[in-house]
Amino acid sequence: MGKATKHTLDVQWICTKPPGSVSLKDHYIRTNYLYQASTLMALSASSDSPDSNSLNDLLSRSYVHNMNWVVKKALIKLSPTIKRTVCKKCNRRLISGKNCSVEVTNTSNLKTPVNDILTVSCICQKFKKNYPIGKNLNYKIFAHNDNLLPVK
Numbered sequence: 503m504g505k506a507t508k509h510t511l512d513v514q515w516i517c518t519k520p521p522g523s524v525s526l527k528d529h530y531i532r533t534n535y536l537y538q539a540s541t542l543m544a545l546s547a548s549s550d551s552p553d554s555n556s557l558n559d560l561l562s563r564s565y566v567h568n569m570n571w572v573v574k575k576a577l578i579k580l581s582p583t584i585k586r587t588v589c590k591k592c593n594r595r596l597i598s599g600k601n602c603s604v605e606v607t608n609t610s611n612l613k614t615p616v617n618d619i620l621t622v623s624c625i626c627q628k629f630k631k632n633y634p635i636g637k638n639l640n641y642k643i644f645a646h647n648d649n650l651l652p653v654k
């Protein structure tokens with residue numbers, strides 16, 4: 503009988519609904535707006551000379567700077583997928599083929615696919631990030647894990 507009571511408690515815990523409202527919702531909305539605006543401005547920046555500081559490029563970097571400021575002041579967390587698309591040095595919204603280069607390198611002697619490294623480098627030449635994509639092909643970032651919330 504004691505086991506049945508414990509089992510009932512476990513089921514209640516599993517069936518709890520996720521929270522209906524998000525705390526600090528206004529800050530998340532503002533962050534989302536700034537991220538989308540920076541993406542739009544980065545896409546509309548002139549692609550003829552990516553090194554030049556065109557007005558749209560400066561505006562895009564300003565939006566990313568404001569987004570980082572909101573995140574820092576409101577103590578909220580950005581998704582890693584958003585963090586990976588922003589240069590930490592010059593606050594550029596990284597868009598492949600536009601203002602950053604993406605390449606797969608393999609520096610091992612055996613050249614096995616396990617050692618493939620995805621390198622993302624910004625045009626500011628100060629930011630370069632390596633992702634070991636060959637280690638685990640089915641890798642998911644923690645935020646995309648399906649088992650985060652206990653759902654029915």
Ligand SMILES: [Zn+2]
Nearest residue numbers: 589592624626
């Ligand atoms: Zn940069």
